[in-house]
Every structure is written in C-alpha cells, then in structure tokens.
Amino acid sequence: INKHPKIKDEILENDSIYLAFKNELEIYSGLNRTDEEFLTRIFFKTRSVFDQVIKKYKESGSLDSTLMLKLGEVQEFSEKVKKFQVKGALSHEVQDLVKDSVDPLDTTSEVHLKELIDANNLTPDVLERYLIIFSRVFKNCDDVDNTKLIYEIFDYLVEAYICFGFYLMDEFANLSKGIGQAEVLLDEKGDLKIGKDLLKILSSFIPIIAQVMLHDGIGHSNISNIIVKHIEKYKVDHNKNQYKLFLLYFLLMDIDIKANKNYIEEVFTLVTLSPLKVSTYFKLNFYLAFKAYQNKDLENFFKNKVRDSQIRIDNKSIEAKGINRILSKKQKANILRKNKDS
Numbered sequence: 001i002n003k004h005p006k007i008k009d010e011i012l013e014n015d016s017i018y019l020a021f022k023n024e025l026e027i028y029s030g031l032n033r034t035d036e037e038f039l040t041r042i043f044f045k046t047r048s049v050f051d052q053v054i055k056k057y058k059e060s061g062s063l064d065s066t067l068m069l070k071l072g073e074v075q076e077f078s079e080k081v082k083k084f085q086v087k088g089a090l091s092h093e094v095q096d097l098v099k100d101s102v103d104p105l106d107t108t109s110e111v112h113l114k115e116l117i118d119a120n121n122l123t124p125d126v127l128e129r130y131l132i133i134f135s136r137v138f139k140n141c142d143d144v145d146n147t148k149l150i151y152e153i154f155d156y157l158v159e160a161y162i163c164f165g166f167y168l169m170d171e172f173a174n175l176s177k178g179i180g181q182a183e184v185l186l187d188e189k190g191d192l193k194i195g196k197d198l199l200k201i202l203s204s205f206i207p208i209i210a211q212v213m214l215h216d217g218i219g220h221s222n223i224s225n226i227i228v229k230h231i232e233k234y235k236v237d238h239n240k241n242q243y244k245l246f247l248l249y250f251l252l253m254d255i256d257i258k259a260n261k262n263y264i265e266e267v268f269t270l271v272t273l274s275p276l277k278v279s280t281y282f283k284l285n286f287y288l289a290f291k292a293y294q295n296k297d298l299e300n301f302f303k304n305k306v307r308d309s310q311i312r313i314d315n316k317s318i319e320a321k322g323i324n325r326i327l328s329k330k331q332k333a334n335i336l337r338k339n340k341d342s
Helices: 005-013 015-020 022-031 036-058 063-071 075-082 092-102 124-140 147-177 196-204 206-218 221-235 242-255 257-270 274-290 296-314 316-326 329-341
Strands: 184-186 192-195
Touching: 005 015, 005 022, 005 036, 015 022, 015 124, 022 036, 022 124, 036 063, 036 124, 036 147, 063 147, 063 196, 063 242, 063 274, 124 147, 124 206, 147 196, 147 206, 147 221, 147 242, 196 206, 206 242, 206 274, 221 242, 221 257, 242 257, 242 274, 257 274, 257 296, 274 296
Parallel strands: none
Antiparallel strands: 184 192
C-alpha cells in the first residue's frame, strides 16, 4: 500500500476490501503520519455510513436525553452494582489471570487469505469495524497540521461511539423481544448463548463499553491536549454534555491515571445522570483493582473515591436536578412508562 498508490485507491474505493484491510490501513497511517488526504478520505468514508446512525439518535434531542430515554433511572441495576466493590488492588499475577480469561492469547500463526466483508449488510460487527479503522488511522495521523480537521474528527468520533452504543442497546432490545423473561437463546451447537436478563444488564453497561471502545480506538498521550480542550468546551454547557464529559474525563484518566486522577472531582460535580454515576462507580473500582498495585497512596485515593461514588449513587437530589434540565415533560413520561413496563 505504501509503495503502490493504486493499491491504496482500490482498497479505499471498495468497502468490502476496505473493511478486510483493517490492520494494513493502520500500519500505512503509522508510516505516513502527515497524510492529511488519506485521513480525510477515511473520515468521509466513515461518515457515509455513520452519519445516518448519529442522525437517528440525535433526532429526539441531546445525547444525554437519549441516554435517559433508553436507560432511565437504572435503580435496580445500580443496587446490584453497589454490591460489587473491590477491596483493594490486585497483584500483577491475578491481573494477568483475569486478562487471560477475558482475552486469551491467540497462539495460531497460520497464514489465511483475506476474506471480503459484506459492507452492504450493516451488522454491529461491520459498524464497529468502520469505527476501529477510522479511530486507529486518526490516532496515527498525529502530525497532520490541519487543526480544524483534527478537532472536527475528534468531535465526530465521540458522537459516533456514543451513538454506536445506542445502536447496540436497540440491537439488545430487538433480541430480547424474541425471547421470554426466563428463556435463553441457544447457538447452533445448542449451547447457552444469551438470555433476556443478560441483555438488559448489557444495555446498562453501554456507557462503560462505549468509553472502553473510545480509549481502545484513540487513547494515546498525543491527544491529551485535544481532550482537555474539548472538556473545557463541553463544560460551558455541561448539563447537556454529561455523556461526552464522562467519556472524555475517563479517556484522559485511562491515558495517564496518576497525572489525571484528580479530574474525578470534576466528574463528581458535572456528571450527575444516574446511568453515568453507576458507570463512574464501576470505573473507579476498576482503577482500584488494576491501576493501584504496590502504590499505597493511589490505592487509598481510589478506595476513598469508590466510597464517595457509592454515596453519589444514593443521592437522588443531585441527579433529579440534572434530569429536569435536559428532559421535556413528554420525555420524562416516556421514562416512567418504560420503567413501569420493565
């Protein structure tokens, strides 16, 4: 791709080929960090797919109001999450065991032919692949001088990951409609695949999933200044930008937890919606378990913040003020009706 521009053009012009060359496009961008034209073409290719997804979830109002319409108060879920509390930092050995169980190392080294991907069938996997390619290319193109373009892409990616999370919620909801409360879905082998209760739990975890995906896609120290500037921009009208602020604060902390840990105080002040308070509690427990081993000061810091976060979940008065600011009477009625039905 690097030596033969025609091959690059062929890949970019055919979406089925483009999606199959995820790793090669990432490598190319790493070798050509100033290639603004390449970054722009990837941007427009992603927009051709994701503009409609973003438009759908912004039609009902702000992204915060869409989050509340889909998840509501999450009271039952928050009670379950509060029972999950890390007692202290995990050793590196235990951390490795946890990581291996979640993401086991692939030891196969066979050479396979590229399999074309059906770009016309916009499944969750296909949409995610568009986002992954775009995110990794953006992260690598850190020597592009066009600041306006970089900021525009950053804004777009934040909204794209949020709306992809909403899309996954709708996919979970559609799956759950086909099964009863006590039923499960089985795979082709007859093994347990997923149940309705699990689908509901997965939906409640979407803010965490979106945040982790955003960090996996673009998280790097070279964008820290961009994150801080966008945080300052969103803080001006923070009541309508809580979801974005949640993603960016924790993106910054994921990049450098020691340097940025004190931003958690701003999260406590500015991010008050119920689903995001629960997600904050879960994220802080993660930091305590995986980021504080053999650092007593950091461990004590996160123990205190986990405790404070748990208190915030129980404080409904702060949350009610935030909800009233972003939701219309009709939207509030929809939340009450949804919670009643569930």
